[in-house]
Amino acid sequence: MSKTDVAGGPSSVRRRRRRRRVVMAVLAVVLAGVSVLTAHLFIWPDLPPLPQRADVIVQLGGPGNRRPVALDLARQGRAPLVAISVSDAEIDTSWCHKGRLDNVPVLCFHSDPFTTRGEARDIARMAEQHGWRSVILVTTPDQASRATLRLSRCFTGNIFVATARLPWYQWPTQIAYQYGATVKAHTVETTC
CATH class of the missing domain: 3.40.50 (Rossmann fold)
Structure with missing residues (x-):
């Protein structure tokens, strides 16, 4: 086993950083999606204009x-x-x-x-x-x-x-x- 594969070695640190970046990117995409969905459904819903007269x-x-x-x-x-x-x-x-x-x-x-x-x-x-x-x-x-x-x-x-x-x-x-x-x-x- 090379020194770079030992826990805490350079390649192990790179893998953890890469994993962290992927997790953060996925969380950012999920958060953006939930924000857009929330805005569309609950904050600014797409509603037709009101009629001049209803019953x-x-x-x-x-x-x-x-x-x-x-x-x-x-x-x-x-x-x-x-x-x-x-x-x-x-x-x-x-x-x-x-x-x-x-x-x-x-x-x-x-x-x-x-x-x-x-x-x-x-x-x-x-x-x-x-x-x-x-x-x-x-x-x-x-x-x-x-x-x-x-x-x-x-x-x-x-x-x-x-x-x-x-x-x-x-x-x-x-x-x-x-x-x-x-x-x-x-x-x-x-x-x-």
């Missing part, structure tokens, strides 16, 4: 400043009604019972389960009851693609998405959550 605006439950966006779209005349997904605590609010919020007609609903899949099922049921053929979903960018997928499995009409701002400090947890929920939507829960 209903539906505000999904979840984080972010969704309600003002939904109400503003209604004030612009994009739809005659805003359906708002509310929590157990909100279902008994006076504005839900009055059917109006800030002079905008609203319809409150609480899904069971209180998930995007549960909301999609309720939206489809309400669409059948009310004859809705087009929906503008109001959500945050991180949920937009998955919400569209979920609703498209239950509702055959046109689906559009308007996004509300998500506070910067919620992005890390929401992206991690959306990765898991998106994988689940594509593998485990593939029906309405």
Whole structure:
């Protein structure tokens, strides 16, 4: 055995350096790929433009400043009604019972389960009851693609998405959550 093959010798050191460079290059490529995928799916999703008019605006439950966006779209005349997904605590609010919020007609609903899949099922049921053929979903960018997928499995009409701002400090947890929920939507829960 030559001196260069001894552990710690020059050729052993070169092999370790080469291996380290290969591992670092692979990690860099994986990180770049995950970053591009994250940006495309959750930060800047590719969404079609909103129509001038839809049958209903539906505000999904979840984080972010969704309600003002939904109400503003209604004030612009994009739809005659805003359906708002509310929590157990909100279902008994006076504005839900009055059917109006800030002079905008609203319809409150609480899904069971209180998930995007549960909301999609309720939206489809309400669409059948009310004859809705087009929906503008109001959500945050991180949920937009998955919400569209979920609703498209239950509702055959046109689906559009308007996004509300998500506070910067919620992005890390929401992206991690959306990765898991998106994988689940594509593998485990593939029906309405």
